[in-house]
Amino acid sequence: MKEELKRLENNALIELSKAKNKDEVDKIRVKYLGRKIGLITLLSKKVSKIPIEERSGIGTLLRNARKKVEEEIGKSVPEQEQVGTKKNIDTTTPGRKFESGNLHPITLVIEEVKEIFHYLGFSWAEGPEVESDLYNFQKLNIPRDHPARDVQQTYYISSDLLLRTHTSNMQVRYMLENKPPIRVLFPGRVFRREMPDATHYPAFFQIEGLMVGRNVRMTSLLGTLDYFVKRFFGANSKIRVYGHHFPYTEPSVEIEVYHPKKGWLEILGAGMVHPNVLKEGGIDPEEFTGWAFGVGADRLVMLKYDIEDIRILFDNDLNFLRQF
Amino acid sequence: MKLPLSWIKEYVEVPSDPDKLAEDLQFSGTKVESLEKESGDLILDFEITPNRSDCYSVIGIAREISSLYKKVLNLPKVFSEEIQTSKEEPPKLTTENENLCPAYTLGLVDLIKVSKSPTWIIEKLEKSGLRAINNIVDITNYVMLETGQPMHAFDVSKLKGSLKLRASRDGESITTLDNTHRDIPKDSIIIEDEDKIIDLAGLMGGKSSEVDSTTTTILLHVPIYDPVSIRKSSQILGLRTEASGRFEKKLDPAGHRFAFQRAVELLRIVAGGKLASKIMSLGYPPDPRFVSFPISLVERVLGINITKEKITEILEGLGFLIKRSSSDKKFFEVGVPTWRTDISSPIDLVEEIGRIYGYNNLPKTLPSEAVPNLSLAADNFELQIKRILVSLGLNEVIGSCLTSLKVIADLGIESSSCLRVKNRLIVDYEYLRPTLILSLLSSIKKNQISKSDLVFFETGRVFNSNLGKYGLPDQPKKLAVATYGLDFSYVRGYLQFLLGKLNIVGITFDKENVSFFDNPSVQINVKSQKLGVLGKINEKNLINSSLVGPIFAFEIDIETLKKLSNPIVYRSLPKYPVSKENISLFVPDNVTFEIISSIIKKGAGDNLYKLELLEEGEINKKRSLLLALEYFDKKGTLDHKEVAKITSRFVQELENVGVQIR
Numbered sequence: 001m002k003e004e005l006k007r008l009e010n011n012a013l014i015e016l017s018k019a020k021n022k023d024e025v026d027k028i029r030v031k032y033l034g035r036k037i038g039l040i041t042l043l044s045k046k047v048s049k050i051p052i053e054e055r056s057g058i059g060t061l062l063r064n065a066r067k068k069v070e071e072e073i074g075k076s077v078p079e080q081e082q083v084g085t086k087k088n089i090d091t092t093t094p095g096r097k098f099e100s101g102n103l104h105p106i107t108l109v110i111e112e113v114k115e116i117f118h119y120l121g122f123s124w125a126e127g128p129e130v131e132s133d134l135y136n137f138q139k140l141n142i143p144r145d146h147p148a149r150d151v152q153q154t155y156y157i158s159s160d161l162l163l164r165t166h167t168s169n170m171q172v173r174y175m176l177e178n179k180p181p182i183r184v185l186f187p188g189r190v191f192r193r194e195m196p197d198a199t200h201y202p203a204f205f206q207i208e209g210l211m212v213g214r215n216v217r218m219t220s221l222l223g224t225l226d227y228f229v230k231r232f233f234g235a236n237s238k239i240r241v242y243g244h245h246f247p248y249t250e251p252s253v254e255i256e257v258y259h260p261k262k263g264w265l266e267i268l269g270a271g272m273v274h275p276n277v278l279k280e281g282g283i284d285p286e287e288f289t290g291w292a293f294g295v296g297a298d299r300l301v302m303l304k305y306d307i308e309d310i311r312i313l314f315d316n317d318l319n320f321l322r323q324f
Numbered sequence: 325m326k327l328p329l330s331w332i333k334e335y336v337e338v339p340s341d342p343d344k345l346a347e348d349l350q351f352s353g354t355k356v357e358s359l360e361k362e363s364g365d366l367i368l369d370f371e372i373t374p375n376r377s378d379c380y381s382v383i384g385i386a387r388e389i390s391s392l393y394k395k396v397l398n399l400p401k402v403f404s405e406e407i408q409t410s411k412e413e414p415p416k417l418t419t420e421n422e423n424l425c426p427a428y429t430l431g432l433v434d435l436i437k438v439s440k441s442p443t444w445i446i447e448k449l450e451k452s453g454l455r456a457i458n459n460i461v462d463i464t465n466y467v468m469l470e471t472g473q474p475m476h477a478f479d480v481s482k483l484k485g486s487l488k489l490r491a492s493r494d495g496e497s498i499t500t501l502d503n504t505h506r507d508i509p510k511d512s513i514i515i516e517d518e519d520k521i522i523d524l525a526g527l528m529g530g531k532s533s534e535v536d537s538t539t540t541t542i543l544l545h546v547p548i549y550d551p552v553s554i555r556k557s558s559q560i561l562g563l564r565t566e567a568s569g570r571f572e573k574k575l576d577p578a579g580h581r582f583a584f585q586r587a588v589e590l591l592r593i594v595a596g597g598k599l600a601s602k603i604m605s606l607g608y609p610p611d612p613r614f615v616s617f618p619i620s621l622v623e624r625v626l627g628i629n630i631t632k633e634k635i636t637e638i639l640e641g642l643g644f645l646i647k648r649s650s651s652d653k654k655f656f657e658v659g660v661p662t663w664r665t666d667i668s669s670p671i672d673l674v675e676e677i678g679r680i681y682g683y684n685n686l687p688k689t690l691p692s693e694a695v696p697n698l699s700l701a702a703d704n705f706e707l708q709i710k711r712i713l714v715s716l717g718l719n720e721v722i723g724s725c726l727t728s729l730k731v732i733a734d735l736g737i738e739s740s741s742c743l744r745v746k747n748r749l750i751v752d753y754e755y756l757r758p759t760l761i762l763s764l765l766s767s768i769k770k771n772q773i774s775k776s777d778l779v780f781f782e783t784g785r786v787f788n789s790n791l792g793k794y795g796l797p798d799q800p801k802k803l804a805v806a807t808y809g810l811d812f813s814y815v816r817g818y819l820q821f822l823l824g825k826l827n828i829v830g831i832t833f834d835k836e837n838v839s840f841f842d843n844p845s846v847q848i849n850v851k852s853q854k855l856g857v858l859g860k861i862n863e864k865n866l867i868n869s870s871l872v873g874p875i876f877a878f879e880i881d882i883e884t885l886k887k888l889s890n891p892i893v894y895r896s897l898p899k900y901p902v903s904k905e906n907i908s909l910f911v912p913d914n915v916t917f918e919i920i921s922s923i924i925k926k927g928a929g930d931n932l933y934k935l936e937l938l939e940e941g942e943i944n945k946k947r948s949l950l951l952a953l954e955y956f957d958k959k960g961t962l963d964h965k966e967v968a969k970i971t972s973r974f975v976q977e978l979e980n981v982g983v984q985i986r
Contacts, residue, residue, distance in 0.1 A: 101714035104722045111707060121695035129725065129785050130743065130756070130797050145552040147374035147572055155726075155745040161797070163745065163756075173794070181696045189725060189784075193749050202753050203725050213693045217627025218678065223688035241686075243353025243679035245373030251625070251675035253683055272625050275671055289625060316721040316767040318775065 001043070001050060002061060008032065008039050009065040016072045025076050032069055040066055105324045106205055106313060109301045110187045113207055116231045117185055120224060122209065124185040127173055130157060131164040139172045139280040140248035148247050153193035155202075163191035167208035168248060171273070171292060174210065175281025180288050182212040187297065198309045205297035210273070212283060212290035218251070218272055221291040225268060229257045232300065236260050239268075249292060250274045259303060267303075268295045327382055327469070328451040329366040335386035337395045342366050345389070352679045354379060354388050367451055377573035378663040381472030391641035391680060400470065402585035403592065405603065414601040415483065415543060417515070420490035424513050425525070427577055427607030428547035429584040432480060433591050434600040436460065438537050442594060454566065460535045460542060463590045465566070472663075473575060473583035474567035475546040476523060478533040483543065485518035489525065491553075496521060500528040512557035513549055526554040526571040527563055541600065544587060546580040548607075574665035577610035613660040614647075617670045620654065625674045628686055632656075638680045639673065705886045706783055709803060712825045713781045716818060718805065721780045723763020725787075726753035731762060734868035736839035743787045743797055756787035760804035761840070761877050765861070768808045769871055777809030779818070783882065802856070803885070806877035812860070815876035819848070819858065826889035832918070833858070840865045848880060850888050856880030898956035902933050903967050905953050910946045910984040917949070919981060924953070927974025931955045931962070948986070 012032045019025045032040045044062045047055060103111075114124050133144070142148050152165040170186040178184075186208040194200045211220075222241060229237040237258050244254040249271025256264045270293035275285035283290075298310055305324070307313070312320055329342060339345050346356035346368065355371040370385065378384040383399065390397040414431050440446075441462040449456050452469050456462050460477050468474045492512045498521045499505045506524065508514060513525040522533045526549045535542060554571040558564055584603065591597030623629050635656070636646050645659030660667045667673065678686075710720060728751050732739050737758055748754040757763060760782050767780045785799045792798030807814050823831060828850055836847035838857050845859025858878040866873045911920065921935055934954035941948050955962055955970055962970075975985060 099717065101716060101718040102720065103710060103714055104720040106722055107707075107710065107720060111704075114704075120691060123696070126801075128794060128796050128799055130787060130799055132794075132796065145555055147551075147555065150374070156747055157743055157745055157797075178696075181693055183691070183696055191726070193745075193747065195749060202749070211691060213691075215693055216691070217689075218625060218683070219627030219686050219689045220691045222683070222686055223690045226688045227690060240351075241683035242350050242355070243675070243683065244355075245353070245375045247375075250671045251678045251683075272671075272674075275669070314722060314724060316723065316770055316780070318719060318771045318778070321719045321721065 001046070001054070001058065005040070005043060005058075005061055005065055008043065009068060012040075012069045013072055016069075016076050019076055025073055029073050033066065033073075040069065099322070102321050102324050104313075104321065105301045105305060106297055108324060109304060110205065110207065110297050112232065113228075113295075113297070113300070114185060114187070116228055117183075117209065120183070120227070122183045122185050122211075124187060125170065125174060126188055127167075127170040127186060129164055129189055129191070131162060131169045133160050133162055135172055136162055136164050136166070136169045139277065140168055141274055141276050142247045146247065155191050155193050163203075165192060166190050166294060167206040168292070168294060170208060171210055171248070171277060172281045175212065175278070175283055180212045180214070180283060180290075182210060182290070184211075185209050196311055198311070201298070201310045201314060203314075204310070207295050207297050209293045210290065211292075212273065212278070212281075212288055214288060216289045216291055218253075218291065221270055221272070221293065225255055225270065225293060233257065233303070234260055240264070244269065244271075246271055248274050248277050255293070262303070265303070267299050268293055270294070325370045325372055325380055326367050326451070326453045327370065327385065328362075328448060329368060331382050331448050331451075331470075332368075332386050332389065335383060335398050335400070336390045337393070338389055339393065342368075348392055349385075349388065351682060351684060352388065352392055354385065362451060365451060374573060375666040377570065377575050377665060378472060380570050380573070381468075382470045384472055384663070387643065391638070391643075394637075394641060400586060401589055402582065403588040403599065405585070410599055410601050412601040414604050415480070416486040417545075417604075418486065418488050419606070420488065424491060424550050424553060425489050425547050425606075426550070427580055427605070427610070428545065429580045429603060429605040429608065430543060430545045431584065431588070431599060431603045432541060432543055432601035433588060433597040434541040436540060436542060436591060436595040436597040438535065438539050438595070445594065458535065458537070459595045460539065460591070463587055463594060464544075466590065467583050467587045468566065468570070471579060471583045471586060472570060473546060473579040474526075474570050475544060475580075475583060475587060476529050476567075477535050478522060478529070478543040478545065479535050479539040480541040480543050481539070482533040483517045483522065484520075487515055487517055487522070489513065489515045492521075498524050499531040500524055501531055501534055502528065503531060506561060506563075509557050509560040511553065513553050515545075524557075525549060527558060527561065527565055527568045542597075544584060544591075546584045546587070548575050548577060548580055576663035576665065578608065578662040581605055581608050610662055613668075615658045615660060615667065615670060615673060617656040617658045617673050618654060619656060621670050621674055622677055625671070626678050626681075626686060627689070630677060630681060634681070635677055638677050642676055642680070644673075644676075705889075706801070706882060709822060709826070709882070709885070710781075710783065712822050713805065713818065716821060718779045718781050718818070721764065721767040721782050722784070723757075723760070723766060723782060724753070725757055725785065727755050727757050727762055728752050729755060731755075731766075731869070732758070735762065735765075735865050738839075741788060743789055758788055759786050760784060760802050760879055761806060761861075764804055764806035764877060765869060765871060765875070768806060768875060769869070772808060772872055775809075777807070779805065779807045779810065779814065781805045801882040802879050803882050804877060804879040806875055808873070808875050810876070811874070812876055815858065815878060819878055819880075823850075826885065827892050828885075828888045828890065831855075848878065853884060853888065854881075855884050855888065898933060898958075900957065900959075900961040902954045902956045903962045903964075905955070905967060905971070906938065907951050907953060907971075908986040909949045909951065909978070910943070910986060911949055912982040913947065915981050915983060920949070920951075920978065920983060923977045923981070924951075924974050927977060928953070928955065928970050929973070931957060931970050946984075 015028050032038050154165050155163040167186040167188050189203055190206050191203050226239050229239055240256050242254045244252045246252040252271035255268035255270055256266050259265050273290035273292050278285040346359050349356055357369040357371045360367045372379045387397050419425050438458050438460055441456055441459040445462050445466055446456040454465050464475050464477055492508045492514045494510050496508045514521050515523040515525055520532055522530045549571045551572050554568055558568045588599055639646055643661035647657035649655055729739055732755055742758050743756040744754050764780050764782055768778055771778055783803045786802050787799050790798040805818050830851050832849045833846040835844040838845045840861055841859030842862040848855045848858055856879050861875040933956045936952045938952050939950040
């Protein structure tokens with residue numbers, strides 16, 4: 001048996017010395033060391049069948065033979081093919097380059113806002129972008145020829161149809177279809193008739209929030225927005241509030257947000273839903289109160305990622321998209 | 325609106341720190357856009373919300389300050405009607421339609437000497453952004469800035485007979501003070517004498533009755549016009565003046581009398597003028613207005629309890645009159661000052677209380693009410709499909725909803741079926757996109773130079789003129805994928821991966837002509853419901869759009885996709901090993917993959933575990949397919965005999981349709 005082992009070992013080493021490539025080395029490995037058919041493996045299985053007195057030392061011999069052949073196999077495989085066994089790795093060499101797919105940063109931010117408000121019990125809904133004058137303006141206390149229309153340069157399709165200028169168009173629509181308590185976000189695209197420049201784009205994204213219930217107060221509007229900015233901009237962020245005017249909220253406020261790096265920023269409009277608007281939504285203002293706010297999603301994206309020019313958001317340059 | 329701080333200080337004491345003043349004003353709703361030093365003075369630039377017509381004036385701002393700091397408001401000196409009177413009748417002004425000019429004050433002032441204004445007037449006007457002209461015109465502007473009420477002075481010697489105020493008719497024109505001949509839009513407000521139109525009311529006076537160096541007697545007219553008429557004329561003419569900007573808002577219905585008296589006083593001091601007629605007022609004094617105010621509304625809206633004393637102090641400080649009812653302690657009868665034309669209901673008073681109390685003094689709480697039924701994050705179907713596509717390495721783009729006629733025409737889409745805005749600003753933003761493929765193509769174009777292959781997807785609304793939900797134009801949400809530089813198997817693979825993840829089965833394809841796709845493009849159907857379209861952008865449209873192909877794309881309806889999608893149900897893994905077999909086929913041109921796979925599925929039945937395409941090629945001009953098939957059985961391992969039996973169940977059928985098994 002010992003002679004047999006010696007012969008196998010020698011043969012294996014000779015064959016290995018002649019092997020030209022990895023495939024051949026592999027074949028030799030299987031031939032001698034393979035788990036089922038390897039010649040050395042088979043030999044070691046025979047150990048139990050020889051007389052006990054002859055077994056002494058054979059285990060060691062077997063182990064040594066195996067080790068020697070394995071070592072030789074290791075040597076004969078070209079160095080670059082020894083995955084994970086290379087001794088000197090230059091860790092500064094760049095790794096393999098991977099590319100993933102990416103969501104657009106506006107999607108990322110809208111989803112983040114949805115998630116933050118989800119913790120406060122808010123769901124969300126979408127609505128029409130081509131909207132009637134009625135729901136975009138008139139039902140929000142903005143009759144035709146109202147000066148408040150001046151600040152919302154509007155694209156008209158016909159005298160009654162327009163491209164919504166704000167996501168507030170969803171307030172009355174949603175109230176007509178849902179009874180209080182209401183907690184909902186309306187994210188979506190809005191349009192303004194403006195020339196595109198670094199801070200303006202004719203179509204951009206807004207997120208509206210609406211809460212209606214029996215005990216909805218301005219204190220919870222401010223608390224909710226303060227919670228939101230702390231989640232979005234960081235624990236050091238906070239809000240401060242100014243009186244303002246929107247025809248569809250009374251009282252109306254404008255909210256400045258403290259950005260840890262950029263200071264106070266005016267990015268939110270809000271207020272208590274005007275009783276007339278609640279009535280338009282089929283809700284009794286004697287019984288219920290509500291608040292609403294609106295924020296520019298693009299502004300949030302630009303602040304979050306430090307983007308200066310709004311136009312790059314809609315350019316869809318792959319080098320831009322891949323950064324998120 | 326720009327005003328010098330020095331002027332404001334004439335009527336109210338202000339804090340020594342102007343930045344603090346600006347901040348306090350802003351917190352209470354009077355926004356100070358900027359504070360700038362100018363020749364020893366500070367110029368405040370205010371952004372006044374359109375509801376606050378009273379704040380477009382020095383006195384209005386001073387009143388806000390007086391209420392913020394609880395300081396006395398000192399109104400300027402006006403002409404006293406008791407001291408100097410005249411029995412002369414002023415020129416008669418008839419008003420055709422009282423809605424156009426519901427209130428005014430007018431009267432004659434004579435013995436005036438027209439000259440340059442004194443420095444104190446010129447300086448204030450110039451710091452406020454107005455040009456000095458002569459003392460008479462300057463005084464009208466001065467009083468407008470001071471009180472918020474615009475007015476106009478006519479040279480009486482240039483007027484003929486009685487005056488009439490009416491709506492303009494078609495084809496009328498006037499040469500205005502700026503020497504511009506203007507066609508007057510129909511239904512503008514004008515004033516005419518017996519000869520001519522003398523005033524484009526509210527916008528600009530007529531040249532023919534201009535005050536000049538020879539003027540000795542003026543007619544001073546201080547009106548309130550219908551805001552909507554003024555706004556419309558101003559918009560049509562593209563003419564906005566300091567006066568029209570104020571007339572567009574609801575002005576103080578008592579302010580015209582005060583402004584007249586103030587102007588006469590200044591004319592007396594500055595130009596030696598003397599009131600030479602009765603003071604004629606229409607719609608004066610206005611009826612007092614009261615709002616019945618339930619005190620509990622403050623807490624119900626703001627969320628804090630403010631004492632009655634504090635409420636009274638705030639409202640009185642703003643000029644409101646509080647009448648406490650002895651019988652009902654829950655209400656205040658609140659008299660609204662004439663200049664607060666924005667206040668008409670209790671909720672408006674809550675805002676007054678809130679902004680002066682200071683919103684930043686309110687506690688911040690989180691909503692405490694019951695939480696309504698919620699759609700959970702898992703219901704976010706659109707995000708779910710976006711994530712599936714991102715997992716395949718696709719990048720999401722967000723393109724423009726508005727596009728140009730050229731882009732639509734380049735793709736051979738009929739523009740008459742598209743929605744378009746009727747007041748475009750530039751041609752690039754005129755038509756609403758009828759398909760997302762438009763914006764995907766522009767994204768490909770943007771990146772094509774630097775990349776050899778691209779895949780983008782977008783979700784969003786597309787628009788057409790058919791009626792949809794709410795009686796509005798149809799604007800369904802779609803999902804589209806487009807590939808550049810990759811063969812058809814990619815776009816088809818993305819589609820089937822997506823449908824697979826949504827557990828949608830039973831997809832079929834039917835020919836459908838889409839203008840920008842090569843013929844034949846296909847309609848994607850699932851269970852006879854149309855899901856979308858799939859195809860290759862044809863060469864001609866690519867060239868028109870300056871694009872390089874090949875570009876494949878599909879667009880599907882998200883609502884339909886959602887309806888068709890099914891929850892994932894676990895399919896138990898085979899207990900016994902599956903048997904694998906590859907078969908290689910020669911396929912005639914008229915036999916589709918769909919035909920082959922349905923024959924195999926039908927034949928192999930429950931034993932089929934997997935059917936996959938390994939390779940597609942052409943050998944001797946014959947289409948050849950290499951399929952990987954996996955079989956299993958619930959009861960045991962299939963041996964080669966049993967596999968042969970399964971295969972035999974479809975081989976004949978395949979041969980019947982002309983497929984050759986290699």
